[in-house]
Amino acid sequence: MTFYEILLVVAWLLPLAVGLWQIARPAHMLRYAPYTAVPALVAALAVPLDTSFELSWLLLGATLQLDAMGQAFLLFTATLWLVSGVVGMAYLQKDANRPRFFGYYMLAMSGNFGLIIAGDMLSYYLWFAVMSFASYGLVVHTGAEFARRAGSVYIQLVVIGEVLLFAALVMIASDNGSLLLPDASDATISTLAAVLVFISFGLKAGVIVLHVWLPLAHPAAPVPASAVLSGAMIKAGLLGWMRFLQPAEFALEWGEFLIMAGLLSAFYGALVGVWQHDPKAVLAYSSISQMGLITVGAGASLLLPPESQPLALSAVMLYALHHGLAKGALFLGVGLIGTSRAMVGLLFVPALALAGLPLTSGAVAKAELKYAAESLPPVWKDSLEMLLPLAAIGTTLLMARFLHLMWTRATGEKVPHPIIRAGVLATIVVGLIVMPIWSQASDALQKSLEPEKLWVALWPILAGTVIALGYGVLSRGMPALKDFTIAAGDVLYPLEALIHGLLGGLVAVKKGVEAVADAIFVWAQRALQPSEAQKETAVALELRLRNWTTAGSWLLGLALVFLLAVWLGG
Amino acid sequence: MTWESFLPVAIVLSSMIPGLIIFWIPEKQSQWRTGVNLLGAVVKLVFIAIVMAGVWRGDTEYEARLSLLPDLDLVLRADGLGLLFVVLSGTLWLVTTIYAIGYLEHSHSRSRFFAFFSLCVSATMGIALAGNLFTFLIFYELLTICTYPLVIHNGTDEAMGGGRTYLAYTLTGGVALLVGVVWLSVIAGPVEFTDGGALGHVEGHVTALTVIFALFMIGTGVKAAIFPMHGWLPRAMVAPAPVSALLHAVAVVKAGAFGVSRIVIDVYGVDLAQSLNLLLPLLIAACTTVIVGSVLAVFQDDLKRRLAYSTVSQVSYVVMGVAIFGPIGAAGGLLHLVHQGVMKITLFFGAGAFAETLGVKKVSQMNGIGSRMPWTMAAFTVGALGMIGVPPVAGFISKWYLGTGAIAADVDWVVLVLLGSSLLNAIYFLPILYRAWFLPQIDEWPHEEPGPANWMLVAPPVVTAVAALLLGVFASADFSLLSWVELIIEREYMP
């Protein structure tokens, strides 16, 4: 096992071990909890690309590997987990069961890292499960009533996701025979499997219909948790798509479907998010819309001819990177709520980055996406041309709403906690500075700085701010407009009704089955127990038999029967 | 009586003789009783290990033969499939004995209990090592006789009722099996278990063979609690926890499932069974049981009854595995035979510990129990997650093989059933975990035992939970269970 392999193992083993230890014996080694993310960060930076090795004894032969996509994801995930951990340490200082929180935190972290490094389907499934179940602990941490509700919705959808994913994996594995990830073993998957994969990862990625848990869970979780939830864990669904969705026959239709779904999510997220009153809810909806855009990128990668596919993949990676860091920063920023206006000012930077302000990571990502969209078939190329800016407007509106809410709450009586402030700054700096300069992003940066690209990036932001200001003026006059809101989780309620219907069905089935079983049991009971009348006749008959005349006539009768039988039968 | 032929007999006797001795140990001498019990268990494990090594190398043939009737022998033979069940029962018997000693500290007639307890295990060993249908039938009925006193151990009216139902079901099943075995021996002569099926030489008799198969399925189905015949299992939950743990999670219920796999694989042979298209109805029955068992389990508030219905559905996974025509499905079934045993016994141990130390019998009373009994609840959680099929616990591996096997045998709808039941498992297990870990304790425990929890009640569930985890994580290691199952399948399916 080379050093790198050990590093890869330690990346997920350390947080797993410490997390378990934390739950069993809380309060030990609490201070170092966040730093368990460091090995993963180091691995992301140091481990050479495409190193992969096999642990034959683990599960059914697990392989660990780090390819380009994995490295990118690992990078921003590790940073996010690290920073959120540090911030979380400060943020939850006064919280009594902080150790328990960090126990689940580290388990979720190990799950997240594990699935990025996983080389085979089973490991991916394992770590995906560990991450999902552990993050339940984060969601219900506060113990408040709505957190519990969010938690139960979350866990139900997680279980459904797991179960569907299991079915998909079973199909893929038996079709192709190998357990390796489809993208590595260029396996092709059937349509049904593709649908199942889409739904199970869509649940995690929050695609249009499957997003219902996101606006509930993210706000319910404490700030560091929701930062990581939105920033890193939501990307696990996306990574899953990239790894698994290698559809065989209907590649084209799949691509279009993904793009459509992405666009819908983007617009839907924006439309509903704007009306939210809780800043974290707004951010949650903005995550949904951003993920929509990334889905568009993923869809595009399927539609593009093979030679230009890596372009789309890098666009998706870049966008994920950007969104992870920016959204992480914003969520951590929420930690500063109630502090001075300057802090809110600080948040302007990531907000604008998200909207795609030139020179920011957002611009680079959006440019890369547009650049990839160009080589799409014409019908899609120009429709994207027109739609993407609209999405950008949506995002700007969301950001405006968020800043407005933060602004109104920035009363200044709370003193910003130094560490939280430092954490937010760090993510912003990494997002703005490190990311664009980074090797791949560099040529994308040049492209985004060309003049016409600059305008294309700028006008949606301007249009968005104009609309926001207009709305601000209007809402002051009309209070109804001001407090109009759509309940977070919107589509959830009809869904819940559906689930209750399903449960009701179950109850009916149960009643039916039990009725049948009891009927059989009672019938058997009655059949075996002779009734009183029968008992009386049995006793009477027995006594009559004892009388000599009856017995004698039986004896004679039988003698005659035998005589006849023998005489005639001969 | 060569060494090879002595071993299988020794495995059976190594729990029968202690059983008979314990009958005579007076109630007071619990040290003596424990000593004899544990000695028997350890000696048995040693024998099992020796035989396992021999069969693994595949060079020695362990067989003991005693002729009861001119053309009818009592045969004990150690083969792959049999040893799978032997290992499961052997190890779990040791753990359960320790648990039972702790559990029954101040109960009445313990000598009688432990005596019948050992007899049951020897009956299970007999079932596992049976070399032909006749021996299987003898030990199968012996198991019924030995388990009855355990089911009614408490002696209350409820226990007697449970015992009566148990006997009614199992005796009818036994009778169906008897008629089937006699009829088959009339048609095909003495039936020895041979890899790949023993009915090669029988031509025609198609209807007879189908009816006999139905009789066998009723006979073994009663013990395997396949749907219409599962009524006795929940009612037998009246028995003390160690009984429900070993018998209804491992010995009795597994004997039924093991019987089904023996008959399908070693008597009919999978090809003949498929050609007579017997496997499809069995598969349908198994799937209905899986779903119905889980559905019924969802609504049980009594913890042990919920686990009982869960057993009803889980055991039918094994039957489903065997009924899926193909080596992978069968491997899944056999894996689940062991995995379900280990996981379910953890759950029953947990349930017993909760009942004994806190008097908690209902799920609704389990709020905040995680903090009060962390280790037991942790074990219970591992078991529950395994049942749902969440990796890395063992349950996932067998469900994985069942799924891939089903698709390989192009009975895709079985995957649907697997999905449905995993969902249902989640529906009835997760609320328990939720209450235990995330809800604070509401009112006082029904009757709390003072002082620290008795280690004998805590250690066994933890041990079996860790075993479940290791079985899952190290599934494909060299000497793991999976490789043993692959060995069996190799010999059974490609003779």
Added chain:
Amino acid sequence: MSDNSYDDVRLTPARRFVLAMMALLVGGLAAAVLSIEEEVIELRDLALGNLEASGVGNPVTAVLLNYRSYDTFLEVAVLLLALIGIWAVAKKARIPIKSPNTPVLITFERLFMPLMIVSGGYLLWLGADRTGGAFQAGAVLGALGVLWVAASLWTPNDRLRRLTRPALVVGMAAFLLVGGGMMLLGGDFFEYPREDAKTWILLIETAATISIGITLVMLFIGGIPPNADQNKGESGDHD
């Protein structure tokens, strides 16, 4: 006793049904009897043929005590068993009430007792050649005993009492010892040596006569005579 004897025999419908069936059965038997044509002589010739080898003149005694001696042995056993059975069941003897010793009975008794003993002995001896033998002699002795008891001349005294059980058993014991003994001499079970078969037969017959006589008297008494048993305690309790 309340029920009068008439309705014991009235032809109730049930009894009429039994009568009908009985008639049918008898009819069947009769039909079978009529269908027997040639009568059977095989055993007769055999029995008569081997007469001189049996050591006795009377063919019936030959059959009884030589050809089918095993039957007779079991028959004597039945006799003893019946007696033991009665003693087991009835326990107390039912000696008839002391009848006044009317002169007629006494004189009849004195006149006939020697005569009966002599004729009994003669009958026993005669059995070898002409009709007679152990059972007839035993019957005569039995009658003698019954007369004696009826005349309440029974004077239980110790000597007699000690003799009762051996006397009852001597017949069967003789049969058993002789039958078994033959085997010791190398012959078959109950196979008398050719030449002195007659003496063995006579020995068995005399023992049988004594037993039969005593047993018949005991049967008449119907229970354990007051002092027949040696162990004192036994006859005391009669639960």
Added chain:
Amino acid sequence: MIDLDTGTFYMLVGTVLFGIGFYGLIAYPHLLRKILAMNIMGIGVFMIFIAAAYGSGEGDPDPVPHALVITGIVVAVCATGLALSLAVQVQALTGSPKLDADKE
């Protein structure tokens, strides 16, 4: 009438006696009647044996059935003895000369 030689005639008498005895044994509730009936039955059977021994009349009769009849008579005596003593016990213990099931 059919040509009845003496042997067959007495056999028929035997069967009739057997029938009468058997009817008495079954029909009459009083124990003494049953025991007497049983004796009549026995005599009927012995009549058959003796008639068989008579054969066709010429030559000496077959001694074997005679011996059998003697044995039969002794056994009948013993059985009657025991039956009577039992009947007496029944009368003494239950106060009625009939078995309980036969009392109407």
Added chain:
Amino acid sequence: MILESEIWLALVVLLPLAGAILTFMAPRYAPQIGTVSGVIVFGAVVALTLAVVESDATRLTVGGWGAPLGIDLVADGLSTLMLLMTAVVGLAITAYAVGYFGESSAHKRAYFWPLWLFLWASMNALFLSGDVFNLYVTLELLSLAAVALTALVGQPAAVQAAMRYMLVGLAGSLMYLMGVAFLYAEIGVLDIMALASVSEATPPVFVSAALITAGLMMKTALFPLHFWLPPAHANAAAPVSALLSALVVKGSFYILLRLWLTVFAPLGDTFAPYVLSALGIGAIIWGSIQALRQPSIKLLVAYSTVAQLGYLFLLIPLLMDDGADRQAVLSGIVYFMIAHAMAKSAAFLSAGNILHALGNDRITSIIGMSRKMPLTITAFALAGISLVALPPSAGFIAKWLLLNEAIDGGQWLLVVVIIAGGLLAAGYVMRVVGPAFRQVADDQLAVANPVVPASMAWSALGLAILAIVLGFTGVYLLDVLDIGVVILTGGEA
């Protein structure tokens, strides 16, 4: 010249008779003499079995005259097994009786032994006799001894039962004798083998078959004519009811079996055997239903006898039909007789223990007794296992053989009846064993600490364990059964 094996043949009859005489002569020492003679007779029977196994079937010509004229004692496979059965059960009952009568009155103690030894001698003579008339005498000996033993207890119920049993016995024997008379009138020979070689389907043989079958059917208490058995077996003393149920009823069935296999073989293809089988089915159903309702254990076990006897008659049609494997059917029936003898005597002896310890044998009074009387309840449970024919008991092997032949012969109704019989038997056995395991506080027990003499408890348990162990020795017993020609097809010697 007499062979060594033939001596044992004679001794097996003489020894118990001698014992009977001695116990009658010395009433005070009756138990001691009785036990010694019991052991001696057991030894004699074992010696005879060994002799028969070595030198094939032995035939002793009593009085040296040979078959048609004299009487022959024949010991072939069937009779040897029956002798062994009687000897084993007899030995156990002897041991039990020592304990049982130890506490009862001197009278009972004195008179049990001669009657019991007479009965044992009559059973041995019956199984060995090869002569039809001799069978009548042994049958009569058997009935008188059994009646006297039943009445020994002296209770009004027992005496009434004994009287009824007496009348049944007499009626049966006289019908049998009438059958013999007709056979003699027709064929003129008394030896079974001689009769079989000559007998063919003529009216006298029909009449004889009808009368003998009806008479012996009543003595074996087959279904409609079983009325006398329950009161007799339930009211008699425990050892007596054990020997009545296990041995005496088997004697008359043995004669029926022997005659139908030899003398009445030509009548085999009529539908008479089917009538017997139908009555057998009735017996199983009726006996079990009645057993399910009895309030006391001894009545329950008595009705169980009525039911189990039905099994003996079930397969007679297959026994008589040349197509089926007649030897296998015979071995099934014989094995059932042996298994039933062991189990039933064990059940009755343990019922006796319960009666002795608790003062009554009502089922309600044995609640929770498994703790107080472990040996007795285990004996009853093991006997129950053999009665219900659960493996590994002898009853199971017997049921296996019967089922095997029934299925081979395609008699599906019989298969169903055998199965139903087993389940019903489980029903009434559990009525006794179930409550015994109930857990009840000491004060609620009918008797605080019941005491059962060791010899009584262990003899019951010994028989019960034997009923299980015989499940494993099937091969040896069935080899013994094959000795000597037992089954004759119609008319062939």
